[in-house]
Amino acid sequence: MSYNILLCGVGGQGTVLASKLLAAAAEKKGETVHSAETIGMAQRGGPVTSHVRIGKDAYSPLIPKGKADLIIAFEPSEAVRNLDFLKKGGAVITNEICLKPVTESLNPTGYDGKEMIDYLTKIIDNLAVINADELCKELGSSKFFNVAVLGVAKGAGFLPFSEEDLLTTIETSVKANFVEVNKKAFLHGVEVGNGFGKK
Amino acid sequence: MKKEYVMGNQAIALGAIAAGVNLACGYPGTPSSEIVDTIAKRNKDKAIHVEWSINEKAAMEVAAGASYAGARCLVTMKMMGLNVASDALMSLAYVGVEGGLVVVSADDPGPISSQTEQDTRLFAKYCRIPVFDPSSVEEAYTMIQDAFEYSEKYKTPVLFRPTTRIDHAYGSISYDENAKPKEIPGFVKNSKRFVIFPRLSRMNHEMIEKRNPAIGDDFSDYKFNTFQGKAGNKKAILSGGAGYAYAKEYIQDRTDVSLIRVATPHPLPEKFLLNALEGAEEVLVVEELFPYLEEELLQLIGKKQLKIKVLGKHTGNSPLAGENTAEGVAAEIAKFLGENEITESSLSDNTIGENMPAPPMRPPVLCAGCPHRASFYAVKQAMKGRKANFSGDIGCYTLGNAMPLDMVDTCLCMGAGITMAQGLHWTDSETVNFAFVGDSTFFASGMTGIANAVYNEADMILCVLDNSTTAMTGHQPHPGTGMNMMGDVVNKISIEKILLGMGIEKVLTVNPLNLEEAQKAINECADTKGVKAIIFKSPCVALFKASEKCVITDKCIGCKKCIREIGCPAISAEDKKITIDTSMCTGCGLCAQVCPMGAIEKEVR
Secondary structure: OEEEEEEEOOOOOOEEEHHHHHHHHEEEHOOEEEEEEEEEOHHHHHHEEEEEEEEOOOOOOOOEEEEHHHHEEHHHHHHHHHHEEEEEEEEEEOOOOOOOOOOHHHHHHHHOOOHHEEEEEEEOOOOEOOOOHHHHHHHHHHHHHHHHHHHHHHOOOOOOOOEEEEHHHHHHOOOHHHHHHHHHHHHHHHHHHHHHOOO | EEEEEEEHHHHHHHHHHHHHEEEEOOOOOOOHHHHHHHHHHHEEEEHOOOEEEOOOHHHHHHHHHHHHHHHHHEEEEHHHHHHHHHHHHHHHHHHHHOEEEEEEEEEEOOOOOOOOOOOHHHHHHHHOOOEOOOOOOHHHHHHHHHHHHHHHHHOOOOEEEHHHHHEEEEEEEOOOOOOOOOOOOOEEEEEHHHOOOOOHHHHHHHHHHHHHHHHHHHHOOOOEEEEEEEOOOOOOEEHHHHHHHHHHHHHOOOOOOOEEEOOOOOOOOOHHHHHHOOOEEEEEEEEOOOHHHHHHHHHHHHHHHOOOOOEEEOOOOOOOOOOOOOHHHHHHHHHHHOOOOOOOEEHHHHHHHHOOOOOOOOOOOOOOOOOHHHHHHHHHHHHHOOOOOEEEEOOHHHHHOOOOOOOOOEEOOOHHHHHHHHHHHHHOOOEEEEEEEEEOOOOHHHHHHHHHHHOOOOOEEEEEEEEEOOOOOOEEOOOOOOOOOOOEOOOOHHHHHHHHHHOOOOOEEEOOOOOHHHHHHHHHHHHOOOEEEEEEEEOOOOOOOOOOEEEEEOOOOOOHHHHHHOOOOOOOOOOOEEEEOOOOOOOOOOOHOOOOOOOOEEEEO
16 A cells, blocks of 8 residues: 655644654554655744655655645645645645735735635545634634544545544544543544545 | 654664764754754763754864764764864864764755755765765664764764755654663873874875775675666666655666665775676666766776766756755656656646646744844844945844845855954945844854954944844754753853953843834944944743733724834734734734834733
C-alpha cells in the first residue's frame, strides 16, 4: 500500500499535530511512514504544509506533485495553493473559513475564500467542505479542528486507517488531560464525515 | 532498543549519543538548530557537556580542545556558520584530532532560510577532509555514528552534511536508550603534534594527500555507497544526498538503468565508482547545489581516459540554482531514459487547470506586539527630515525591511550591519548611520565590529534590539540570558557594560514600547559625535502570555493611521471600521501611541 496525505494551512493552525497523529496511526499498523514539515516562516503568518508518506516505496521526503491521495486543508486558499500535489481523482477536505493574510490591512486584496471554495467545488469530485466553527461548536474551541478534521477524513472514507487505529493513537500521542476531548472531537468529525462519503 | 518517530535532526542527535559523544556544541542556524537542542534535552545525568557556543568558530575550537584530550565531539551549524568556523577547521585539518570530531554543517538548497546556496561537500574537498552525505532520516542516524568511527580511524575532523529535507523530515529509528558517553582518556601533551608550525603543516600536508586516496579506497567498501542495476547497463544515474531520494522515487527497484549513490563525496570512492560505471556510456548526475559529483566524475573520466558522456548541471539537464524536487528530477530522468513521464496531477488535465484563482500572498511579518517594530518605528520617526542609513543584520529583525516600516537598507551576514554602517559613514559624514543588531548576533559577531568603530573613530549609532533570546532559530539561550544548555542559571553578561568597557561614552537603555522615551534617546544620540549605543530592551512576545490587550474605543474616526504607520498584523480595517484581533494582540500599546484621536486603550486580559 502507498498513500500520500498533504496537510496544509497557515502557521499556528495545528497541522503538525494532525500529521504526527496520521504518522503514528500508520506506524501502529506496521506501515513504513515518513513525513516532512515545510514550516518556513510559520510563526509569522506564512503558509505551512506537512507531507505524510505511507508505504515502502516512498523515498522523496516531499510528496511529488500529482501524487497526493488526499489533501487536508485548514484554509481554503491553501487547498488551492497546493492543488498541483493532488493526483487525478484524489480527495480534498477543506475548511471553508478563510484566514486573511496578515498584510491584508495594509494591502487589501478583498480575499474572502469564497472563490477558492467555488473553484474547488467545480473541479474536485471527492471534495468535503466543512466549516471549522460549526464543526467545533460543541467542542468548545476551534483549537480541536486539527483532530476533528481527521475524523471527517475518516468518516468520508478518505483515510486508510480504522477508527480504532486513530483512537488508540490519540490516546498514546496526546497529553493525558486532552485525550478525552480529542477523542470526542475525532468521533464528532467521523459523524460529520459520514455525511460526505466517497462519490 | 527503543523505536521512535523522530525529526532528522533528532536522529542525528540520537546517533551522536549512541556513538558515545562527550561534548556537543554549536551555534543555532536553520536547518541545524534542533541537534544541540535535542542532545541537551536527552542529556541524562548531564554526562555530556552541551553548549551553545557564542559562534561557530568558538564551538569548533572548544571541540578541538576536547578532542585533543580524546573526547568524542559534535559541532553543529548551518553551512554559513562553516564560513565562520573555517579558520579553526582548516588548521585543525592539518593538525588532526584524537577523539572523534564530527562537524555537522547543514546545507539549505533553495535557499529556504539562508543567504547563500553554498555546498559543504566543496568545503570538505577544500579542507582535504572526509564528508558524509545522508539521504534519509534513518541513514543520518547510522551515518553520524560511522562518521565518528572514521574520524578516529584516520585522526581527522570529519564533515557531515545533511540538507533541509533531511534535517526537517521525520522517520522511525531504533536506538539504545542507555547509551553512555565514552571514557575520556585525557590530554597527553605533545607539542610536536598539537602546535601548528609551518614545518608541521608541510609534513602533515604530505601525509594528508597520501592518506586521502586510501580513505577513498576505504569508502569504496562503505555500505552507503550503493549500486543498483545490472552489470553492463549503458545508462547510469549518479546521485547523492536528497538527490538520491528523488532519483530512487522514480527508479524504485528497476535494474535496467544503473542507480549509483555516493554517500562519501570526499575523498571520492574511485574504485567503487569505476566498478559501478563498468559498461556505462551515458551518466546523468542528480545532485543539489554545486555540480560536485558531476565535476568529480568528469575529472575521473579524464584521468582514466574513459568514454562516458556526462549530463547534469553543466549540460543544462538540471538547474544550477535552487532546490531539487521529486517531480523535477523525475522529468530529468524520464528525458534521459527517453520515457514518457506519467503525470497524474489533477491540474494536468487541461480543462481543470484553467481559471484557477490566485491564492493570496502570505509574506512573513514581525509578530503582533514584537518590540522590534516599536524600535524601528521610533528610529524612523526620530529621523524624519534627516538623512539616515539603516544597516540591518541577521535575525527576526531583518523583517523590519517590510512596508510600512521599510527600515532595513542593508543586510549581508552575521554582525555586518555594525561594520557596514562605518563603511557608509566614511563615504558621507553628513548622513546619520544606524546599525541594528539583535542580542544573540551581538555576542556572536557584533563585538569586534564595535571595537573597530571606537578605535577608528567612526560616527554611528548602534541599536541593540535586545529581546533576551535567539528568537529566529527557536529561542535558544545566549550569554545575555542567564541560562545555558546544561540547565544552569549563570551570570548574565551585560551588553551595556561591554559597550561602556569598550569606551563608548553614551550608552542608553530604553523601553522601545515607550515611543516618546525611545525617540528622545535617538535624537540625543543623533546629535552627538562618535560611537553611540541604544539598547532597546523588551522581551520577545513569543515567550510569554500577554497580560493586556488593546481595544478600539468609539473615538476612532477610521483614519487608519495605525495601519499605515506600523503595519501590525493584529489590526485590520473594513471600510472605516478598525478592529484589533485580541487573540493576536499583546497589548504592546504602540498603536495607542500612534493614534491621533487617543482612540485605542489598553485593557487587562
